Amino acid sequence: MNVAQIKKVACIGAGVIGSSWATNFALRGYPVCIYDIGQDPLAVAKKNVASNIAFLLDKGIVNKEEAAKAEQRVSYTTSIEEAVKDAQFIQESGPERYEIKRSVVVEIEKYTAPDTIVASSTSGLLITEIAKFAEHPERFVGGHPYNPPHLIPLVEITKGEKTSTEALQCAYNFYEKIGKEPVILNKETLGFIANRLQLALAREFMDLILTGVCTVEDIDKALLFGPGLRMAILGPILTMHLGGGAGGAKGLYTMIRESSQMWLKDMAHWTDIPLEWPDVAQEGVLKELENRPAEFGKTPEEIIKFRDNMLIEILKMHKKL
Template sequence: MNDTAMTTKKVAVIGTGVIGNGWIARFLATGFEVTAFDPANGAEAKSRQNVSDAWSAIEETGMTEDADQSKLSFAPTIEEAVKGAVLIQENVPERSELKQNVLAEIDRHADTEAMIGSSTSGIIPTELQMKLQHPERFFVSHPFNPVYLLPLVELVGGKQTDRGVLEKAKEFFAALKMKPLIIEKEVEGHVADRLMEALWREALHLVNDGVATTKEIDDAITYGAGLRWAQFGPFMTFHLAGGDQGMRHMLEQFGPALQLPWTKLEAPQLTDELKERVITGCESHADGRSVAELEEKRNEFLVKLLRLVEEYRV
């Protein structure tokens, strides 16, 4: 991968759902020309509307001088979409065979120097490389919603991924004002989703067992652990919990509690009753506000929170 390729200001986005449109907004905000492909009816109109809706929040976080919503175009085929792109970001539904087939088509038509990333949240890259002619340039580049605001992107290579490509990808995404994290060992769910899934399973048990409502659980995170995690994450938070001796004392003092049966690692049976409790709980908590209204409030919050994280993160 040469330096000339890295300076190319064109990317391709294949699949324009929530994540794909989030990528489009971030790419446009950092001055890239974006060519997208999605066979769904109305995909282009929806993408343009989503970008327009996100633009004010992106402006609050800062964008490059060459940021321009008009740099988005749609192509009628994958072949035309990927032509000339330095990076192709795939975001089709989370089905292994579908992704393999789409990635194989991308690989056939992409320029020689192009990198190919997948937004998969759970499938390991080695599985997705199986049908590629050039698997060495493929990796998982897993972002977090909303992609145009949240900076983390997990980069995971498969058995055939060139380490140099991962390093180039790290530079590329850092230039997008992101926080790229190279995951050294591939595992289903990568890192962040595995952590979130553990909390999600426990939350479902608490609802299922009648211990707490969905709102009470959300409040427990919002006004407790979540505030601390936003600054330091779980390990440094526990390090501070150990007093002057930090983590050393924390493990000695609270380590034995790890053996107590507090948590349930197995997910509960997703019965109709549990589904209804979760759904009605969330709808009640929303208090009549639409998803679009809640997203707007979320974006306002994240903009302010990101500023605090940058100021106080150590």
């Protein structure tokens, strides 16, 4: 399969991720059929797709005609056969359980050509295990999005032991074509790239708070108004390259080698999230919300609106919308 042969897409699972993926595919011109096990999740997905598109219309990212066409490109079914039979690319976003994903694999293989690409949105399961009983495991890849996939560009593409290079490359080309920023992981790795980075950071900020160095609000402030602002513009290594002046990244990392040894020894190394952390996080964030300006939003709904409005502006500047 190559990307030019992809004419139709199927989404398996119509939840948070499946409906957002469908929005993305439809906005990029692909007819997409969403399958779920019942009419209720499909009805919710239909509403989600409509509101995702309405938001982009409201923001001027698409015009009325494009919005209407995108909505018409999405169909909904409780028949997996109908969804996948003439699709060349399938995005599986069912529940995060091996037995469900494996049963979906069996169903997909009944109705598709052997070279149809199947990408799983799985956040942490191994493609080798998902495709363990597949007749054609070579066409199974991981296509891990960041929520919501119709806005966040990153897709982490992962392979199983039997995934073919052609399938990986086809998934890469397809995601690129629909405006994503795909990265391919060369080895099966727990947590992939971005969630490992997030967790490494989380361990350190949990530790700083639990050992009394600072509060939840201080951490949110320090990241948001410090490195976070730069990270929304440049990756962390490119940022360090600039910090190194004429010596670039090499100069900077050589310079900090000695002093960073002391910090690294002093930093958190535990592997079990402390039991008291969820309560500390909740209490801290509620306090932070008391101080948050009302115009930036206080309720989850208001904050999501604030976040998405700003996200749109950043994505426009990255030429991703």
